[in-house]
Amino acid sequence: MKRRRFPPILPILTLLAMLGPVAAGLWGTVMPAFGHLPAAGITGPSLDPFRDLFDWAGLPRAMFLSISTGLLATGISLAIVMLVTAGWSGTKPFRALERLLSPLLSVPHAAAAFGLAFLIAPSGWVSRLLSPAFTGWDRPPDLLIVQDTWGLTMTAGLIVKEVPFLLLITLAALGQADAQRSVAISQALGYGRVTGWLKTVFPRVYAQIRPPIYVVLAYSMSVVDVAVILGPNTPPPLSVQIVKWMSDPDLAMRLEAAAGALLQLGLVIGALAFWRFGEYVVGRLGARWIASGARGKFDGVAAVGALTAGAICALSVLFGLVVLAIWSFAGFWGFPDALPDAFTWRNWLRFGPGTLDALGETALIAITVALVALILTIGCLEAEYRFGLSFSQRAVWLLYLPLLIPQTAFLPGLQTLMLSLGADVGRLPVMLAHLVFVLPYVFLSLADPFRAWDTRMGTIATALRASPDGVLWRVRLPMLLRPILTALAVGLAVSVGQYLATLLIGGGRVATLTTEAVALASGGDRRAIGVYGLMQSGAALVPFALALLIPAVVWRNRKGLRHG
């Protein structure tokens, strides 16, 4: 029999690492939600936490914000990405947009949100550039743009980050959808480019990108860091309020937080069900649209509109980073000057040492977590190859499960549970919590290239008497250096961007660049935010640059690996 030197225990460990904390966290939420928290001297069961929750005057608004943000952000980003792909895939503008968006994907949500705020706030860069020549403003106008009551800016902040994500996911799915020939055929039958794509390619692509779309929906409904920076305050979205209750010194408030967390979970499940129903309706309407034979009248408008929207997303993130950089070096910068009076190192000298401490903590956590995730992922994929296991479509949903359960539903419970068990909060639990979110992304990033490797290379190496481990270490992993480093960079970026997991599971004692940056949101010190936001983006972006650079250097004399 085959020797099992490579233990198939790794797939089981992986599942445990991904789903264990989620299950434990949900358990830790349910108990206090029904009034049982012995650590605070409260024993249940009772419905008091829910009664308190429903007595909170801000609840309807908070629920509404969660739902509207989620559905709008998901719907609008999906529409932009689908129409851009339909109208432009394979063209020069599309490649330009794609190249612009790919690096932006790794910019942490918090940094992108700060950047957007610095652009569109009444005293933001856009207003400064237009004033006073076009607007006549010599003082920032009294408009509530950032943190507006309807959460529209928060929704916009999510859209600019979700568009790059969905676009890259869509690009990966396009390869298997035979898109080019389908569009060519439809065009030969007289269909416009967009209409032809929507009628022939969209159904196939959508079926493939459905799990990540659900992830975007669940995430947008329960996001905390973007909501703290761009969302309304009175009342805030439900997820932010849950975190506020959690950080209340009165332990009893955790019961209300737990009840809110369960409500949040219910909202997300409800929204997913609603979305699923929407898919059905769109499917029926689409079938009728196809049967009607309409060739498409508004293709040109739709394509141009979507490309403009996509470009605005890309430019918002890009110029957001630019304005963060300017603020980090800004001396006095009065309104409505387009640029500061002077550039100075003073801000960096002042906040630099603090960011370095946070960078060290961030790097330690991110590198550990990403490496563990990478090892588990390679272990799973290699076990799949050696033992002929295969993931069914249903098992793929397991990967998405930790991303579909809202963070605010299980992280508070996990913290409460650790508290009840007397477990210490701190760095190690934070790492385990990060792993829940990092693992799926690392796995999804590496799985396709790993499986696409020509297994005849393995047969040849085996015939040359290399053992299974020899084939893995000497042939497969070196050949896959680039996708492996990319997956590692994805893992690092995901860990760097984690806010809620670090805040709650770290008990406020683990200070990463992200928690420090978000903590600055209420203070409004733009120079400090500029420094922290830039450092945070750098921590996420540099690994991607290295993932491109290292293979190019290591394999500079190996033409066969240049595009592999």
Added chain:
Amino acid sequence: MDKGLALRNVTISKGGVPLLSVNHEIAPGEVLTVMGPSGVGKSTLLAFITGTLAPEFAASGEVWLDGHNITHAAPHQRRVGILFQDDLLFPHLSVGANLAFGLQPGGNAAARTTKIEKALDEVGLNGFSDRDPATLSGGQKARVALMRMLLSEPCGLLLDEPFSRLDAALRAQVREMVFDRAKARQLPVLMVTHDADDAQAAGGEIITLGD
């Protein structure tokens, strides 16, 4: 017969449907050619012999090589060499390192380098040791792949449509080289192909599957 490759009542099926049955012995230095249209399971037979049969197939029967029953041996301990239609040189290794991968362990570094140089010499590629395999021509790659396989000192040789990617002029040349080397080392050879010329050139027995 002790030496050689023997397929004893080998039957391969997929989902209960039998694909092929072979009962044959190949003497050292002899070539057995298996022909048949694509999809008949020719490559599956080779996968069974190398121990890399995909799990959806079921196989019965035994494979004996030089007097050893290797049916259940670990794939990397079977000492069966194989060449595919693609050269499958490892793209991350230089030509010399590819050969070193094949060369059996043992001997000091200098002795190993000498062996590799000699192998390159044998196929007219001296001085190619440091080259990137991706910069070689098709015929050069085929020669490196052959020598890499021979350096691993296999006891039998499998050829999976090995010449179908080469153009006509090169094809005859590479084919002759492979069969010459195999004969010189007294290796039993099992070749699957759908090309009648290859079968003719092999000069051995021909069996046709799928009739």
